Amino acid sequence: xxxxxxxxxxxxxxxxxxxxxxxxxxxxxxxxxxxxxxxxxxxxxxxxxxxxxxxxxxxxxxxxxxxxxxxxxxxxxxxxxxxxxxxxxxxxxxxxxxxxxxxxxxxxxxxxxxxxxxxxxxxxxxxxxxxxxxxxxxxxxxxxxxxxxxxxxxxxxxxxxxxxxxxxxxxxxxxxxxxxxxxxxxxxxxxxxxxxxxxxxxxxxxxxxxxxxxxxxxxxxxxxxxxxxxxxxxxxxxxxxxxxxxxxxxxxxxxxxxxxx
DNA sequence: AGAAAGCCTCGGCCGC
DNA sequence: TGCGGCCGAGGCTTTC
Numbered sequence: 001x002x003x004x005x006x007x008x009x010x011x012x013x014x015x016x017x018x019x020x021x022x023x024x025x026x027x028x029x030x031x032x033x034x035x036x037x038x039x040x041x042x043x044x045x046x047x048x049x050x051x052x053x054x055x056x057x058x059x060x061x062x063x064x065x066x067x068x069x070x071x072x073x074x075x076x077x078x079x080x081x082x083x084x085x086x087x088x089x090x091x092x093x094x095x096x097x098x099x100x101x102x103x104x105x106x107x108x109x110x111x112x113x114x115x116x117x118x119x120x121x122x123x124x125x126x127x128x129x130x131x132x133x134x135x136x137x138x139x140x141x142x143x144x145x146x147x148x149x150x151x152x153x154x155x156x157x158x159x160x161x162x163x164x165x166x167x168x169x170x171x172x173x174x175x176x177x178x179x180x181x182x183x184x185x186x187x188x189x190x191x192x193x194x195x196x197x198x199x200x201x202x203x204x205x206x207x208x209x210x211x212x213x214x215x216x217x218x219x220x221x222x223x224x225x226x227x228x229x230x231x232x233x234x235x236x237x238x239x240x241x242x243x244x245x246x247x248x249x250x251x252x253x254x255x256x257x258x259x260x261x
Numbered sequence: 262a263g264a265a266a267g268c269c270t271c272g273g274c275c276g277c
Numbered sequence: 278t279g280c281g282g283c284c285g286a287g288g289c290t291t292t293c
Contacts, residue, residue, distance in 0.1 A: 121290050155275075162284075167268085222266070252266095
């Protein structure tokens with residue numbers, strides 16, 4: 001579930017530990033998969049103090065004196081601070097938290113605990129992540145940056161949906177946000193990226209911003225207008241057209257056959 | 262039983 | 278025809 005909006009709320013939660021000193025860190029073998037060894041996390045984090053907290057796309061960043069600690073949340077990761085969730089609830093998966101699904105975290109000198117709850121174990125800890133591998137952040141994307149996101153080297157380029165999900169080009173948009181912004185922009189997700197006209201690019205840029213603001217206000221990536229029609233045989237809530245679905249960019253995609261051209 | 266909102270790797274093939 | 282890089286498929290993992 002975590003797309004950029006959820007991770008941004010995790011960031012806001014984690015902001016509260018700025019200034020705190022880490023006394024202990026732990027991680028299970030999955031959470032530590034990108035590290036040299038499972039024990040590396042404990043070793044690296046001990047004694048560090050948190051200088052600042054930020055986010056790049058779906059990656060949460062904790063700057064400490066010396067290293068940058070990062071968290072990827074995968075599909076079901078949630079950040080908890082002393083049992084308080086960074087978000088309201090999960091769309092998929094359980095709507096409850098279980099101790100057995102706490103996969104790792106940090107403990108501070110003041111007694112607080114920041115932990116990752118992740119039933120499906122696709123969340124990952126990282127140390128000094130390569131931020132160069134990520135495109136510009138979707139929440140602060142300028143029009144100029146967006147035009148670069150849509151720049152294609154050859155031919156028609158990938159389907160526009162696939163390009164929006166490509167974290168190396170644009171950081172933060174996941175499957176649900178991608179579908180919602182295309183739904184609002186009235187664009188067929190299968191369209192080759194380079195086939196978009198100037199007007200369509202403008203429409204999509206506005207839709208991206210509007211989608212992020214609106215769903216941010218509503219409280220999550222799963223609260224988009226097209227969500228009620230995310231099943232086989234659904235009818236478009238906007239114009240009653242038949243909804244279609246296919247795998248695009250590796251993810252299940254839904255769109256309206258009538259107003260998304 | 263099948264599909265799931267993320268990410269990573271690999272192999273095929275596209276276009277120069 | 279050769280090559281680099283792009284792009285999609287598949288896998289990971291567990292749950293409902």
